[in-house]
Amino acid sequence: MDARITAVLHECSRASGEERISFPEVVAALAAAGVERYHTDLVRGETTYYLPDGATERVETNPAALPPAMDFTAKGVESAVRAIQAGAIRYRGFCEQVLRAGCVGWTVSITGRRAVYYGRSGDSHTEWFPGAA
Template sequence: MNPNTKKVIEKCARESHVGFLTFPEALGRLIEAGVESYFADYRNQSTTYYLSRNEALSVPMAMPTIEIPNSFNKDGVVSAICAAQSDTVRYPEFLKLTMSAGCIGYIVWMAGKYVSYFGRQGELHIEHFPQE
């Protein structure tokens, strides 16, 4: 992987994780770096970024110490998404809210313009990017 691409991805991950970037800002940087999708894995405490050249970079990220429930609360996940979209919450709080709602992680699909959120028992919520 190009060292500059790696630096952009790692910086974007760090800045998102501390709440510095909004979701659209992070997406813009990642798309520009060539990322086509990424998987935030709450249980593994990492985010893996996939590039169109079949390259991947996994970035470890400490997650909040929240016991993720067995049940998936779709309404809770959607509420957290809406709060993030309105910039009422940033990523650190988004993590806490989605984890508390039973989400174990999500995949962002840049070209498809949607995010797939997962629960422990295979539950799935698909959220399309807001219209620009």
């Protein structure tokens, strides 16, 4: 993988964790770097980025500040999404809210313009990018 792309991936992860960048800014930077999708595992504290040619890059992030709830609630995830979109919370608050809603991770498809949040038992909730569905 090109060193410039790797640098973008690491900076997006770091900037998210430090709350210096918004989700739309992350998506724009990753799309410009050629990333088609990424997967964030909140429990392990890592994000894996995928390029169309099969190349991947795993970046360590901060592990979850609290254990995820046992039961997944799509309404809780949706509430966290709406709160961060409205600017009522930032990234760390978002992660805490989705953990309380039983979310253990998500996959973002940049090409598919959606994020799929999932819980321990495989329950999931899909959020389309604004204007995508």
